[in-house]
Amino acid sequence: MSAAFRQRELREQFPIVTAHPESAYLDSAATSQKPRAVLEAVQTYLTTSNANAGRGAYPWANRTTELVEGTRDRVKEFLGDPGPDHSTVHFTSGTTEGLRTVARDWLVPYLNDGDEILVPFADHRANLDPWVEAQRLLAARGIRVHLRGLPYQAVSGDYDHRALGDLVGPRTRFVAATHVHHVYGGDMNVHRIRAAVGPDVPICLDAAQSVGHLSVDLADPGLDVDFVVFSGHKAMALPGSGAVWARNARGPALRPAGWQGTPNTVGIVSLRAALDWLDMAGPDRIADWTAGLTTRLTDRLRHLAPYEILGCPTSLAADSVLPATQRRHGIVTFRHQDIPSDDLGFILYSHGLMVRADSLCQAGAGEKDGSVRVSLHVYNTVEEIDRLLTVLASLA
Ligand SMILES: Cc1ncc(COP(=O)(O)O)c(C=O)c1O
Secondary structure, three states, rough: OOHHHHHHHHHHOHHHOOOOOOOEEEOOOOOOOOOHHHHHHHHHHHHOOOOOOOOOOHHHHHHHHHHHHHHHHHHHOOOOOOOOOOOOEEOOOOHHHHHHHHHHHHHHHHHHOOOHHHHHHHHEHOOOOOHHHHHHHHHOOOOOOOOEEEEEOOOOOOOOOOOOHHHOOOOOEEEEEEEEOOOOOOEOOOHHHHHHHOOOOEEEEEOOOEOOOOOOOOOOOHHOOOOEEEHHHOOOOOOEEEEEOOOOOOOOOOOOOOOOOOHHHHHHHHHHHHHHHHHHOOOHHHHHHHHHHHHHHHHHHHHHHHEEEEEHHHHHHHHHHHHHOOOOOOOOOOEOOOOOOOHHHHHHHHHHHEEEOOOOOOOOOOOOOOOEEEEOOOOOOOHHHHHHHHHHHOOO
């Protein structure tokens, strides 16, 4: 009851949500809505100290430089970085650019002929294309690098860590993994990846669907990774914002190549305000709230005959006995046996329900698999889930 009360208070802080009570935004895995604190921080910055960072000898420029540099420290603090003096934060436009930066500017110079890297073949293509591109760049220089697929297990909705252990050898130099799957919502149990690959192999984590949704705490020995890459815009900040955190312990420090140009100061200001807001709301409480809504949705949906929920069937079993890591984190993708996804998306929208229809950017998947994705955040309510279920049941 108190959690529900607190959630209402948090929901009230999203102007777009409260302005459209007839609608339910169920597409937060694509991008999140923005709380008032973020909008106000941006407005305050633009109306009091807008300037370029590091390029002027006047207060607005100095203030902008402080904001940018201070946000690097804020990202480290938000992620619970246990070694902030040795890590780096690099701002990007989002996860896609962040992963590309790690691939191009860190991985390519790091690899040698005959090395192997493990990459996810069934995750978001933003976490596959950069590694393929790195392989291609190296091949053009006569350096052959082998890409191995991180084995994925549909039943558990997680990587197959035993098979992963069998793939690891003396030439394994790098692993790219995902924290929370963008189609199935499963937690990919990073500690088991570390256990499988051993203590020396750098791991790069695509945290696009975890930062802002659940606690991502680098002080936790279970999250022993070397890069955390995320999109600010999926975590309450403005579009065009994101960051790469790099531990700089296994291998060289991350040094993005080339002239970086003017940073996205407004995006960075919004990211700082977003991280403050998320800490105030509490990532664990957000995760609990969306987990509760997810269970409510899947518990009903799995009994509606024409629907098939995609991925990790074990997460649909008796929820009370499931460890938190096997629950879906606010993402449920499903299809109707007769209604194509575009039509289903359109029908749902005619009831004010905004979902993602098809084209989920999954590596290896066709453009159209008939699926619809519902993805939740802290502003979503039990009533919205029930409205969705009522419409879905009427189509059964
Ligand atoms: C798991 C995952 N990785 C990467 C991305 C790409 O993020 P962006 O479009 O912000 O670069 C997404 C976006 O949906 C995602 O879900």
